[in-house]
Amino acid sequence: MQKLNTQKGFTLIELMIVVAIIGILAAIAIPNFMNHQCKAKQAEAKSLLGALRTAEESYFSEHSVYKDENDFNVIGFKAKGDTAYHFTVPVINNTAGYFQARAQATINGAQDVWTITSNAALQNVSNACQ
Template identity: 50%
Template sequence: MLNRLMKKKGGFTLIELMIVVAIIGILAAIAIPNFIRFQAKSKQSEAKTNLKAIFTAQKAYFGEKDKYVSDFKVVGFDPEPGNRYTYGIAACASVAQAVNARTYTAGCIGQDQARFTQVPTGGPALTPGITGTCPNCSFNASATGNVDNDPEGDTWAITSIATVSTNLTGTCGVDSTSVSGGEPGNAYNDVSCP
């Protein structure tokens, strides 16, 4: 009798194993896309943080000199190496640049080509640059980068004036149709667009 109990060792049947594999597959099908989306959303924080830094630097410069400038060196903006976004306070295209070849004076800083070689397509939410005659002038800054490795670029903008109505309707992933002064607005959300 003891022999018979010892021989009957428990195990899983093929059906039980297939059910477990199916459950794991369903969980992976739900979890992996959500994980990728949340990872891409966290990458957008670089653009928001750096655009707010540009805004703060420009406002501080304006407080001293009564004007805005399109030279990143003058206002003291220099993003860390490894930036995935191209930043502009002048009209510029999305480019990848070596960190030591950044064009601060032109009002454009390209994404770090050592880490991000695929240049995204897509234009800025607002035309970057300085408008008006200072001290009654304003500025717009933009950021375009790729957060999910497709050709389209995640596009953000910030402006110095209280509220700027922008034509963002009909664009995929728009979070609003107007951008408030000092708050980054998303013109093309690369996370929520296919």
């Protein structure tokens, strides 16, 4: 009577093929995930810049002046929770009725900067997303 080999398992080649496939999938998926994460942070920045502009315009309509970044609580702007971006109002010209707000963050090692003006012109100055 002949004895059959009943050992079960995977060969080294089969395991190496599975590891290679997982590596290829990760190489494709991780950059896409990072890009989507970056785009989500940019959406947050654009939304908060719009809210900051609305708060500045509301304050301006009542007091005829814009306020700088030291007075965000005065104008009623407060970003809730942790945001990736730092918000400032570096340019104010109250005599011309003009301001420019700025949102800046470091995302994936690159600078991402958005600006919005009193006339609602939203611009991406430095894009960190590919």
